[in-house]
Amino acid sequence: MIDVSFAVAPASFTALLGLNGAGKSTLFALITRLFGTQAGRIGIFGHDISLAPGEALRLLGVVFQPRTLDLDLSVTQNLLYHAALHGIAKREARLRSDEVLTRIALADRAGSKVRDLSGGQMRRLEIARALLHRPRLLLLDEATVGLDVKARADILGHVRQLVIEQDIGVLWATHLFDEIVPGDDLVVLHQGRVLAHGPATNIIADAGARDINSAFMRLTGAAVDPGSPAP
């Protein structure tokens, strides 16, 4: 990562747009302290991830690109395990678990093994899990990869609702242009550098483009088929 600097406002939806290999997952690994930072500073609501990782991580909810659910455990057991990792007592964890499962319409699958869920249901469960400890900032790394069109729309819609209803800040990493709407805050990442940051409409206008596709191509010079989502 080179000269990467941007902020995500509370209760906002920020899209992190970049092609495969742009550095999105590396950035997420740095924010979540899976990798250590060699230079620079990452702050989560004032807590430096290197100096106060516990304080920073308790404010973060994370959905990684690869599935991180335990397939052999049930839906509820996965949630309770996550709650325990955040020091949430079992009684409280059960209450929260029931609450989030109802919200994502998986209450009837609470006892099912995760491996019996569909891809979309697993993603919804991962998002629910990430919200269980009531974070202030939610990170989602390519959360819709591998899902069908309807499941993608459901997930994206659900996350946008969270921003509105629960005042959660969201950093949504994607390489799909159609997941970004003009009103979103947008960070364009390319080869480890931030090429543009600001409201998507401004970035489009500054690039002299007519939409996000063409603005992205002008900024990066990437060979992307303008008629479709990026590969």
Added chain:
Amino acid sequence: MSSVTVNRHQSGFSLAQYVTCLNGIVWREALRFVHQRERFVSALVRPLVWLFIFAAGFRQVLGISIIPPYETYILYEVYIAPGLMAMIQLFNGMQSSLSMVYDREMGNMRTLLVSPLPRWYLLFCKLVAGTAVSLLQVYAFLLIAWFWDIAPPPIGYLTVLPALVVSGLMLGALGMLISSGIKQLENFAGVMNFVIFPMFFASSALYPLWRVQEGSPLLYYVCLFNPFTHAVELIRFALYGQMNWISLAIVVCCTTAFMIGAIYAYDPSRGLVRRGPAGGEA
């Protein structure tokens, strides 16, 4: 990522939160163990094969003189029982490290590592969970062995528990340290050849050290410096209500060293997760 500071949460974690985390990790490990019944069976079959076949076959060949903690002549089966108990823990420690490599490859490890509790504590919890599972296996083995006339004094079943905990922690910490250095699941076969077998055979598990010394002084020293030897001796003495202080000291020191090594190896600045395929595009 936000630079905005609002409503800071309470700092630090309470003791109850630490305990909750430990319970959660042990509970998950126990659930996985229950789900993998074949793992339990194979963990039992391995030492029982040694006991029922190997020991029976070598009973007449390998005579055992009276050595502490034994106060009389003993059957070979009785001699190797503590070694087989330690073997269960050795395999369990390596199995735990195998599951950590698997978790890392599958991405599950991230769930653990992004917990806000200190990483050293999370690794310690994993270690405790693995040790707890090994205790179940060892006591199941002791129960079956009792029907084979391996019957230490009743108090031994209690006094051996702390020894099993310490040796389980040491072997688990070793497995954890090894797991940090394994890049792919496929490489784990090497652990069998280069760690488990040499540790087991170059120890006092199958034959007393004085016999080894008679055969090869060099091998004797290898056995003497093998931490697994001291895990075996610690268990052997504890099973008869006695304490081998030297073995205890060595096992505790090795546990500490392996644990520190594992914590260092899992330090984020070393980019642990980068070693796996990670699934990301980075």
